Amino acid sequence: MNKTFQEAEELLDDIIEELDKMEKEADTEIIICPPAPFLELAVDKAYEDHFAVGAQNINSNESGAYTGETAAPMLKSMEVQFSIIGHSERRKYFKETHEQLAAKVQMALKHEVTPIFCCGEVLPEREAGNHFDVVKEQLNEALFMLDKADFAKIVIAYEPVWAIGTGVTATPEQAQEMHAYIRKLIKGKYGEETANNTTILYGGSCNAKNAADLFSNADVDGGLIGGASLKALDFVKIVYSF
Numbered sequence: 001m002n003k004t005f006q007e008a009e010e011l012l013d014d015i016i017e018e019l020d021k022m023e024k025e026a027d028t029e030i031i032i033c034p035p036a037p038f039l040e041l042a043v044d045k046a047y048e049d050h051f052a053v054g055a056q057n058i059n060s061n062e063s064g065a066y067t068g069e070t071a072a073p074m075l076k077s078m079e080v081q082f083s084i085i086g087h088s089e090r091r092k093y094f095k096e097t098h099e100q101l102a103a104k105v106q107m108a109l110k111h112e113v114t115p116i117f118c119c120g121e122v123l124p125e126r127e128a129g130n131h132f133d134v135v136k137e138q139l140n141e142a143l144f145m146l147d148k149a150d151f152a153k154i155v156i157a158y159e160p161v162w163a164i165g166t167g168v169t170a171t172p173e174q175a176q177e178m179h180a181y182i183r184k185l186i187k188g189k190y191g192e193e194t195a196n197n198t199t200i201l202y203g204g205s206c207n208a209k210n211a212a213d214l215f216s217n218a219d220v221d222g223g224l225i226g227g228a229s230l231k232a233l234d235f236v237k238i239v240y241s242f
Helices: 005-021 036-048 072-077 088-093 098-110 123-127 131-142 172-190 192-197 211-215 232-239
Strands: 052-055 082-085 114-119 155-158 199-202
Touching: 005 036, 005 232, 036 052, 072 098, 082 098, 098 114, 098 131, 114 131, 123 131, 131 172, 155 172, 172 192, 172 199, 172 211
Parallel strands: 052 082, 082 114, 114 155, 155 199
Antiparallel strands: none
């Protein structure tokens, strides 16, 4: 929840300008997920340039008396292609449950909006050694009821909550360990081909300095970038870290 409309427009223009400066086309798929009031602005910019657009949240209902919420058909009608679902801040501050997140995922898929599903543990769970069980439960309860065809449309983002906005980053080894575990769970449920084709992003104080090390891991397919995305040059450096 950052930037005024004018500041958001400047940031998008700056990102486009920095991408244009690069000597080669980025092999990375770029998705910008602005606050809801700026979605149309981002879609308008995306038509001409280098990125797709996603929402930061979605409601589990198609329409109705849910003041302040955003429905999947609204996003689809604006050509918003993605939505983050289950971000740790939504889980923490808005008390989103597994059941609610499962319903959001299914509603997004129904309207051809690709879910970027977030999972991850808080610090006490990591310190207690329960981090694998926590992530397994989150996937089991919100995603693993999907059939194989629908699951293949999902993007997963692992975000160690203890590393979000704290300046503390999971080590490349910690990130790889959890990403490999997630891929193993997917393989057990849906098979090796689906597991290998599932995009698993890392989110948690990823920045221009540590991105290359994080992304060098075999099972880390990209990043869910927070604070570092608010500076155009830093964000574009991350894009080119692969």
